[in-house]
Amino acid sequence: MEKNKLTWKIGGKAGEGIMATGLIFSQSCSRGGLHVYDINEYPSLIKGGHNTLQVRVEDREIFSQVKGVNVLIALNKETIFMHKDELTSGSGIIYDSAEVLDRKEFREDIRLYPVPLNNIIKEIGAETIMKNNVALGASIALIDYDFEIVAGVIKDTFKRKGDKIINDNTMVAKAGYDYLKKNFPNDFNYKLEKIGTGGRMLLTGNDAICMGAIKAGCKFYSAYPMTPASSILHFMAAQERRFNIVVKHTEDEISAINMAIGSGFAGVRAMCGTSGGGFCLMSEGYGLAGMIEVPVVIIMAMRPGPSTGMPTWSEQGDLKFVLNASQGDFPRPVLVPGDNEECFYMTQEAFNIAERYQTPVIVLTDKNLAESHKTTEKFDQRRITIDQGVYATASELAASDEKTFFKRYKVTENGISPRTLPGTKKGIYTATSDEHDEEGNISEEIEDRVKMMEKRMRKLDSFAKELKQPELVGPADAAVTIIAAGSTKGPIKEAMMMLEKEGIKTNYLQILFLNPFPSEKVASVMDSVRKTVVVENNFTGQLADIIREKTGKSVGRRILKYDGRPFYPEEIHREIMEVAHG
């Protein structure tokens, strides 16, 4: 028997409450002190189509999904046949007993658990939609988990919908639980047991980004809905009155970034968020923020392109795009968090960087990180510092001439000029998208152009000097060194553990900043290790290209995946085995 180590999966049509039920399961496991990582798959439509949520649970911290399903809840027949081959030996399928199945179509080591999902609903007189929770209850009985925890989560999940909804959902789940207990022997191979009281959060990357932004004092968020960034808009909007944030669903992404710029110009910590298509529309505004030196944070959650691509799936295909979007050169820090903790701490760091260097800052994620839930320790608020950068001092303002504009773009050694905000006496200036002089007057003179271009770009040099260098994690004498950025972190960590068990040592260099790029560190690591690979969710190996551009060095092997699905650790494991033995 396998205890506290299983993968649970629910599938059905969109609109059947797959995500809601899956989340109740995830949260129930998390509250029992177990660790959860869940991953959703859904098409870009609202009703119909095929949706799944796959939840991996263990009693140690886990970082990604793995192959193999142990409990499959099939809310329709399609789900059974799409996913039965993912089941491991001794696994089971819970489905509506009204479906007539031919036992011969299933491997002998798979168990079938027909439960009268619809009939139970009818007997209780609950809404049809609740059959998902009948199945949930049955699965809790199958794995012998604590039903009371589940009932608690149901109560919290539906608390805004009133007692009747809470009671009905609890009742149907309990009925499913009782049915399975009564009609099937308690001999299932996979079991879960409560090991603590939890206390951990169940979060997506987007949730962590929003918490980071709110903690950082973000007071303005503007966005146009676009998967997988939309849940940031929903989160921020839900919290706008609690934390005094103005959240604006704009007419398009052009407006979203220009609003964030207007807010940043007024002195407020402002953020906007989108995916690749929306960022195409934001590109001109991105350059405006760079030119007029207005701080703004842009969350860019990638999905597969080109064009509409695969709206609800994952890819890391926009690395080069964000590094090169918009005309001209300007300082453009790009941060690439790889897990929930990094989403939280790096988002708040992005606000500090944006204000300290007075420039737009991109936080680059992808659907896999944005929407997958992971049990996460509470963040340490004491680690957060607010750095609003350099403002003009009272004496600088007093010395300012009342006839001219304030030297908002004063040339300084580190390129950073003291700011003033509208409303500040003697700080008056005009920010302009045209090239300008120190006062912000339009200028096309050679001297001004060169001076301002160098001043702006010096900010990036100043930033690069204080940038924390990435660390090589793992044994120094590793056979293979993995270099990667972003959400591949989870499956890479899991793959490294698998490899270690088989005696293959690997280490991992995670790139947290695409710009300024930690060129020296990456080059020195590549010089000192045996074999290198990149792991990337894109077709060309964009990170490997960037590494070559910045260091002149070529990565040994590009492990690439571009089918819209995130890496499974098993896939990375297999490829690294080849490299190690090759």
Add this chain to the structure above:
Amino acid sequence: MVRMIDINAIDKPNWCPGCGDFGILLALKGAIVELNIEPENIAIISGIGCSGKVPHWLRTYGLHGIHGRPLPVAAATKLSNHELTVFAVGGDGDGYGIGMCHFIHAMRRNIDMTYIVHNNMIYGLTTGQTSPTSEKGMRTKSTPSGVIEVPVNPIALAVSTGATFVARSFAGDVKHLQKTIVDAVKHRGFSLIDVFQPCVSFNHVNTYDWYKQRIYDLQAAGHNTGDKMAAFVKSQEWGEKIPIGVFYEVLSPTYEDELPQIKEMPLVKQAIDNVDISKLMDDFV
């Protein structure tokens, strides 16, 4: 008291001699003096084109942004610090062409700001192509055989889309324009002032004389600005007689009024170094 000398910029405008933009700048400065608003409490947000340079020619805070986008920038500036008096400034190409989408949505929002459109019915800074307000048949560099489309009617659009103050004025009548700007700023809500602005270099049809022969003052004619249907009817007048003045004015809650987040103080003045997310984190346990 704010004096003209307090808001004069040292640099002088580099518009073509005789450009209608001079009249608009003069009226804007006159209105600021008349309204007695401290220059540091004004933000003028402009787009691209000859009109985009307005913030450079007077001493207030300004943001000369990108083509067609002054309205979103101005809206967020106002929402972030609603103690400021915010103007958005653009041309007909900027606001009714590339920025049309923002124009319509800005009116729906009714944020308390004043939008001044330098409407010269031509693209000036790009040296004379058709604009969204060019009259049908007008020959320009981009329409050598004459414009095929009918022009946009910004007044009718504004009346129907939710603007709470809709006016038209003329750069050749600085007194009328100044009064209109003063009234627009005093109005609580989104104000549109579409300004006939002769382009002496590229529009040889809609000249100072052309306007002078046609325009008449709605207020002198006793127009009822509270009557939306009458405003719409007046917005359709074009040809021999063209009305200027306030077409429509209505008081309704501004966007800011509906935000409890900024009731006590502007966003920009709210402390950000003490945000506590403990309870928010608890919600996710």
